[in-house]
Amino acid sequence: MGKTMSEKILAKAAGVPTATAGDILWVNVDKAMMDDILGPRVEIAEKMKEIKDEVWDRDKVVIISDHYTPPATIKQAEIVKFTRDWAKTHGVANYYEFIGPCHQVMVEYGHVLPGTVVLGTDSHTCMGGALGAFASGVGSTEMLGILLTGKTWLRVPETIKVEWTGRLPDGVMAKDMSLKTIGTIGHAGATYKAVEYVGDAITNLCLDERMAITNMAVEMGAKAGLMAPDTKVVEYLKARGITEGYTLFASDSDAVFCATYRFDASELEPVVACPHEVDNVTELSNVKGQVIHQAYIGSCTGGRYNDLAAAARVLKGRKVANGVRLLVSPASHEIWRQAAADGILSILAEAGAIILAPTCGVCVGLHSGLLADGEYCISSTNRNFIGRMGSKNAGIYLASPMAVAASAITGVITDPREFL
Numbered sequence: 001m002g003k004t005m006s007e008k009i010l011a012k013a014a015g016v017p018t019a020t021a022g023d024i025l026w027v028n029v030d031k032a033m034m035d036d037i038l039g040p041r042v043e044i045a046e047k048m049k050e051i052k053d054e055v056w057d058r059d060k061v062v063i064i065s066d067h068y069t070p071p072a073t074i075k076q077a078e079i080v081k082f083t084r085d086w087a088k089t090h091g092v093a094n095y096y097e098f099i100g101p102c103h104q105v106m107v108e109y110g111h112v113l114p115g116t117v118v119l120g121t122d123s124h125t126c127m128g129g130a131l132g133a134f135a136s137g138v139g140s141t142e143m144l145g146i147l148l149t150g151k152t153w154l155r156v157p158e159t160i161k162v163e164w165t166g167r168l169p170d171g172v173m174a175k176d177m178s179l180k181t182i183g184t185i186g187h188a189g190a191t192y193k194a195v196e197y198v199g200d201a202i203t204n205l206c207l208d209e210r211m212a213i214t215n216m217a218v219e220m221g222a223k224a225g226l227m228a229p230d231t232k233v234v235e236y237l238k239a240r241g242i243t244e245g246y247t248l249f250a251s252d253s254d255a256v257f258c259a260t261y262r263f264d265a266s267e268l269e270p271v272v273a274c275p276h277e278v279d280n281v282t283e284l285s286n287v288k289g290q291v292i293h294q295a296y297i298g299s300c301t302g303g304r305y306n307d308l309a310a311a312a313r314v315l316k317g318r319k320v321a322n323g324v325r326l327l328v329s330p331a332s333h334e335i336w337r338q339a340a341a342d343g344i345l346s347i348l349a350e351a352g353a354i355i356l357a358p359t360c361g362v363c364v365g366l367h368s369g370l371l372a373d374g375e376y377c378i379s380s381t382n383r384n385f386i387g388r389m390g391s392k393n394a395g396i397y398l399a400s401p402m403a404v405a406a407s408a409i410t411g412v413i414t415d416p417r418e419f420l
């Protein structure tokens with residue numbers, strides 16, 4: 001009987017010849033990531049002092065200060081300082097601060113490799129599945145065990161196959177595919193399962209777009225969101241000087257999937273997730289005309305180069321509506337630099353966008369872009385829970401970067417195809 005990607009990756013990590021969904025395995029972790037919000041400061045440092053105050057392998061730990069950077073309060077600055085100092089005193093050279101949201105940093109700096117196990121103290125760690133890794137979020141207690149031993153137990157998940165075929169229409173993006181999938185499967189429909197995305201509509205996507213999909217696998221409850229690594233992944237890694245140390249696992253043709261969902265990308269139109277649940281998805285046409293006060297393009301979901309370029313295509317030569325805040329936060333310093341060099345940030349700024357630093361801040365309501373009672377934001381991010389961006393009486397519509405850009409121009413939720 002054939003094996004899925006997850007079964008193959010976890011068998012390799014456990015050092016066993018084969019694994020089957022349902023098996024409980026002790027796996028060796030290839031990279032352990034902590035961010036500033038759930039990292040060392042969350043009892044981990046204290047507990048390690050009680051047990052053994054050193055990490056199992058300094059080269060396999062990555063610590064990223066991203067949620068509280070740039071610090072907006074003294075408390076946030078103290079947390080970032082604590083995180084930085086902890087990394088230094090524990091010899092963790094893989095420390096990054098104010099480079100961008102952790103998941104983008106992990107990929108850009110080569111810490112997510114095909115066929116490896118990457119676990120992080122952030123729920124969107126699953127984004128790494130776009131490069132063919134088994135990447136998943138864990139809690140601080142699990143992370144404590146990993147830091148001390150380099151291992152953790154995992155139950156090999158069953159896999160749901162999500163097949164996207166057909167040609168994506170102009171003006172429709174991977175974010176629309178992601179939201180359509182989540183709206184169909186539901187916010188708990190993939191609990192403790194892996195989701196594997198297949199089909200030519202997936203393989204035709206660039207890596208930026210693929211990551212927008214795997215990033216949100218957790219919004220269905222999934223343990224991991226995977227795509228078989230192909231030449232686009234190999235080229236991406238090669239461009240970063242990485243040509244070995246990974247395995248290109250793909251699911252066997254006779255692998256066992258617990259469910260299969262099929263979608264036709266050629267029939268997909270822009271969709272949005274309406275307040276206050278990520279699976280509250282409807283066609284954008286059903287909420288067209290909804291007033292918005294803020295438009296946000298950013299985060300580990302929708303702040304990559306392709307997102308900014310797509311938004312610039314809509315905004316070029318046009319102006320943000322008076323009274324609408326269009327905030328743009330490139331998902332990393334590298335993206336910020338490249339988008340600036342290529343004139344993309346100038347187009348966005350010319351239209352009236354305010355370009356922010358690479359940060360988690362707006363996405364999770366930690367330091368800027370907060371909403372008042374009765375305000376609405378359309379956002380290229382991944383969560384729209386109550387109070388996510390400030391007031392509990394505000395609302396967030398999740399959409400593609402192109403839909404966000406189009407809505408910023410009109411001041412109401414708008415189909416981006418009107419501007420193409």
Ligand SMILES: CC(C)[C@H](C(=O)O)[C@@H](O)C(=O)O
Pocket residue numbers: 037038067121122123124137364383
């Ligand atoms: C605050 C952090 C732990 C959280 C996560 O785990 O995803 C955040 O990044 C988010 O996007 O909600």
Ligand code: SF4
Pocket residue numbers: 067101102103122124299300301359360363364381382
């Ligand atoms: S950008 Fe948003 S979704 Fe991504 S890690 Fe930061 S807070 Fe979480």
